[in-house]
Amino acid sequence: xxxxxxxxxxxxxxxxxxxxxxxxxxxxxxxxxxVRILNxxxxxxxxxxxxxxINGVTGQFSLxxxxxxxxxxxxxxxxxxxxxxxxxxxxxxxxYPFVLTLHANFFTALILGGIFSAFLAFCLSLPVFRVRxxxxxxxTLGFGFIIKILAINNPEVTNGSLGLNDIPEFSNLYWTGGxxxxxxxxxxxxxxSKFGRAMKAVRDDEDAAIAMGVNTFKAKxxxxxxxxxxxxxxxGLLAALLTSISPDLFDFFFTxxxxxIIVLGGLGSTTGAIIGTVLVVGGSxxxxxxxxxxxxxxxxxxxxxGMRMVVFSLALIxxxxxxxxxIMGKRELKELFKSRKKGGK
Amino acid sequence: MILKIDNVTKxxxxxxxxxxxxxxxxxxxxxxLIGPNGAGKTTMFNIxxxxxxxxxxxVYFHNESLTGLKPHQIVRKGIAxxxxxxxLFSSMSVLENVLIGFDFQARYGFLESILRFPxxxxxxxRIKARSMEILDYFDIAGFAHDKAVDLSxxxxxxxxxxRALATNPDLLLLDEPAAGMNPFETEELGEIIKKARDxxxxxxxxxxxDMKFVNQLCDKVLVLDYGKTIFEGKPSDAIKDQEVISxxxxxxxxx
Numbered sequence: 001x002x003x004x005x006x007x008x009x010x011x012x013x014x015x016x017x018x019x020x021x022x023x024x025x026x027x028x029x030x031x032x033x034x035v036r037i038l039n040x041x042x043x044x045x046x047x048x049x050x051x052x053x054i055n056g057v058t059g060q061f062s063l064x065x066x067x068x069x070x071x072x073x074x075x076x077x078x079x080x081x082x083x084x085x086x087x088x089x090x091x092x093x094x095x096y097p098f099v100l101t102l103h104a105n106f107f108t109a110l111i112l113g114g115i116f117s118a119f120l121a122f123c124l125s126l127p128v129f130r131v132r133x134x135x136x137x138x139x140t141l142g143f144g145f146i147i148k149i150l151a152i153n154n155p156e157v158t159n160g161s162l163g164l165n166d167i168p169e170f171s172n173l174y175w176t177g178g179x180x181x182x183x184x185x186x187x188x189x190x191x192x193s194k195f196g197r198a199m200k201a202v203r204d205d206e207d208a209a210i211a212m213g214v215n216t217f218k219a220k221x222x223x224x225x226x227x228x229x230x231x232x233x234x235x236g237l238l239a240a241l242l243t244s245i246s247p248d249l250f251d252f253f254f255t256x257x258x259x260x261i262i263v264l265g266g267l268g269s270t271t272g273a274i275i276g277t278v279l280v281v282g283g284s285x286x287x288x289x290x291x292x293x294x295x296x297x298x299x300x301x302x303x304x305x306g307m308r309m310v311v312f313s314l315a316l317i318x319x320x321x322x323x324x325x326x327i328m329g330k331r332e333l334k335e336l337f338k339s340r341k342k343g344g345k
Numbered sequence: 346m347i348l349k350i351d352n353v354t355k356x357x358x359x360x361x362x363x364x365x366x367x368x369x370x371x372x373x374x375x376x377x378l379i380g381p382n383g384a385g386k387t388t389m390f391n392i393x394x395x396x397x398x399x400x401x402x403x404v405y406f407h408n409e410s411l412t413g414l415k416p417h418q419i420v421r422k423g424i425a426x427x428x429x430x431x432x433l434f435s436s437m438s439v440l441e442n443v444l445i446g447f448d449f450q451a452r453y454g455f456l457e458s459i460l461r462f463p464x465x466x467x468x469x470x471r472i473k474a475r476s477m478e479i480l481d482y483f484d485i486a487g488f489a490h491d492k493a494v495d496l497s498x499x500x501x502x503x504x505x506x507x508r509a510l511a512t513n514p515d516l517l518l519l520d521e522p523a524a525g526m527n528p529f530e531t532e533e534l535g536e537i538i539k540k541a542r543d544x545x546x547x548x549x550x551x552x553x554x555d556m557k558f559v560n561q562l563c564d565k566v567l568v569l570d571y572g573k574t575i576f577e578g579k580p581s582d583a584i585k586d587q588e589v590i591s592x593x594x595x596x597x598x599x600x
Contacts, residue, residue, distance in 0.1 A: 186459050193458035193465065194444075194451045194472075197437075201445050204434035211394065211428070213420035213449045213512050222455065268436070330436050 008334060016181060023177035035173055037285050042176035043237050044281045046183045048261045048273040050230035053187055055259075056267035056330075057196065058223040059203025064121070064140035065258050067147040068228045070250035071120060072113035072235025074151065077164045077245055078102050079109035085166040092155040092162065099157055106170040110179075110236040117232030118225045125221040132206065136224075144252060151247040163246025164239075171241035179237065183230050188270055188332075190226060199223050203268070264319060266326030271333045276326070284312055346408075347372045347548050348393070348516055353402035355388055355572075362388040364572040365402070370516070370565075375542060375549045377563035377580060379556075381593055384569040386552045387429065390518055393550075394426055395419040406516065421449055425514035427505045429521045429552075433493040439504050440476055440489040446511025447472040479507045482544070483537065499530040503537070510545055517541075519551040523558050531555060535562045556584060568592070 026038055047065055054062050081089070083100045104112065128139050151158045158164070190196050198219040201209035209216055239245050257280070265276025290307040293300050319327065328336070346369040355363040363385040370376045378386050391397045393404055395416040404411045411419055425446075434442050451472050453465045480486040483503045488496055493504050502522060509517060522538070523531045535558060542549055553559050559566060560580045568576035568583055570592040576583050583589050 189459050189461060190455075193469075194448050194453075195455060195458060197441060197445055198448050200436060200441075201434050201448075204436055205432050207396075208428065208432040208434065209445065210416045211420060211426050212445045212508065213417050214445065215417050215449075 011334070016185070019177070019181055023173050027173045037282060038173055039171060039176045039241055041277055041281050042173070042180040043171075043234050043241065044258070044261065044277045045180045045274050046176075046230055046234040046237070047258055048265070048277045049184050049187050049270050050227045050234070051258050052262045052265075052268070052270060052273040053190070053199070054220075054223045054227040056262055056269065056273075057191055057203065058199040058220055059268075060220055060223070061134055061137045062140045062224070062227075063137050063252075063255050063259075064143060064224075064228065065231050066250045066252060066254040067140065067144040068117040068121065068231035069235035069238065069254065070144075070147050070151065070247070071117045072110075072232030073239035073245050073250070074158060074164070074235075075113035075116050075232070076109040076236030077167045077239045078157070079104040079112065080106065080167050080170070080240065081164055082166075082168075089162075089165055090155070090159050092160050094156070095159075096156045106168075106175070106240065110233050113236040114229040114232035117235070118229040121225045121228030122221065125224050129217050129220045129224075141252075144250070144255065148247045148250060151250075158247070161247055163244060163249075165244040167239050167243045167245070169240060169243050171237050176237050176241070179233060183233070184270060184274065187226070187230075190222075191270065195219065195222055200268075260316065262326075264316065264326055266323075266328035266330060268330040269326070269328035269332055271331075271336075272326055272328030275328065279327075283315075284308065287311060346370065347406065348550065349405040349408075350389070350393075351403045351405060353389075353392060353399045353404065355385070355392060355397060356400045361572050363392070363399075363569075366569070366572070366574050367402075368567050368574070368577060370548055370550055372515075372548050373542060373546070374564050375538065375551070375562055377559045377566035378550060378552045378569065379554070379559060379566055379583070380569035380575075383571075384592075385572040386569055387520060388572075389569070390426065390520055390552065393419075393518065394424060417449075420512055420514075423513070423515035424518065425509035425512045425516070426518035427502075427509055427520060427522065429524065431498070431501045431505050433501060433504060433508075435492075435494045437493060438490050439480065439485065439493045439496070440473070442493045442504055443476040443479060443508050443511045444472060446508050447475065450513065476511060479510055482541075483507050499526055499533070502526070502530075502534065506537070506541070510541065510547075514547065516548045516550065519549060519553075521552050521554065523553060523555050531558055532561075534558075538562060556580075560584070 026035060047069065051065050054060050078099060079102050086095060086100055124139060124143060128136050152161050198209065198214045201212065201214055202216050202219050206216055261276040261280045262273050264280065265272030287308045290311055291303065291305050293303045348370040350366060350368050352365055352367050353363055354361065354365050378389060380386055388397065392399050395411060395414055406422060406424060434445065451468045453462070453468050457465045477486055477489065480489055483506070485500055485503055488500065493501065496504065523534055526534065538549060539562065541547060563580050565578065566580045566583050567574060568589050575588045575592060576586050
């Protein structure tokens, strides 16, 4: 028991070191386009792993990411854009004076975006988790729409549908990859503690969890707020990567994409969330060649825009047909090795 | 009296599930709650555990009223339960199932678990060791790392009782523990409950239909019928009581 524990530690450390080395190597050697995709993958790993905490681990069906990502992105953007840039950007109405004075460094801006999202998540959880059922999905769906409408209709703060531009491009692979590693470690540490066990107990059988003395309201609220915190930070990183944000970016499709990622990877598995992100975000980039003219056995077909999505959807259907619970199911990487060993015996 | 039910009535709309029932359970007693289907036994359990609020009357545990406490708070006061149809956490191992019982007894905070502080590691080690002890007591330590739902029915029942004992209760509520078991398993279960009562300083309140099991195990029984108490006393007297017999088999004379 003691031995396997330290062995597990060794494997985990090795994975982290390889990941850090990869980030360093990729930033120095890969071309700009590849680094861009890797940045996207890193941000989506943060979002998928944290979304999986509430949706997969705690089993509370929620549709919140676009709302919290939008909040994180706007908070970070407002803190990063320089007052001069703000002055000429606000074309619809003049901004409130306090908007011009907001300023912080990148790290503080990200953390504040996360904290603001987590605080709003806490406010939402007070009424929602008092009752059981799929209310969370309805409330969070509405929340996403409300955030988008607020962003459009408060041009004094958000510059309305024009969005915010000229956000300094602080995000690079060190920031996105580094925070992705930290987020995954933090989430795995939560899952492998009494808090994570309580969350899983709520998912498996809420009545039985209560009968074990678990405060299910607390477990659900912790999962939801942690999830919102990292989604806020992910939103901030996204804003500083894209350098311009607008309310349209954060519509329901954003949440939908994350939902595909975590269902594909396996609801409840953080490893699955990472694999799902690489497949969906990376795979859909890789499949871009399908949209262009293809030469097969000497014949050249015409360009078929949209072919990529057809193949992507087919791949999704086949994966879900053959792996009902997603690629990883509820298992993590280490459990996969364990079950293999057993099978070999 | 460790548990006192004081004149409890529970109405569901127009249906009276429990009607002015009072009884008390003494420390270290094995107390049987019996009666035909629909007599209000499980409703009584749900009132004690705080899942239902009684329409009238009160429940006292250690002479303290349980009114207004949430179910998880009542568990923390020392009342644990098992379910009629076994409800283990299906995605978790046997060990994890028992560890959930230690959820509120592990003393470390959220940040401590994220940063893996020494206190987190120490507490996790402590509750894992305690869990293994309990599993060992029930002879299922060998299955600790197997999925709980992969075990046999009798073993799953043991896991459920082990899990309930992990919450460190004074009073254990068992809802039809022998249901679905073969005679051999039933007898073994009776022995386990008796032994656990002595080793864990438990008071046991159980619902059961198997009268042989009740007779062998219980110190005292209370018979409910349509929410009313019709008998209280020794199990051997209960099966001779005319009113109890007619409640179970139907009364042909009054038809």
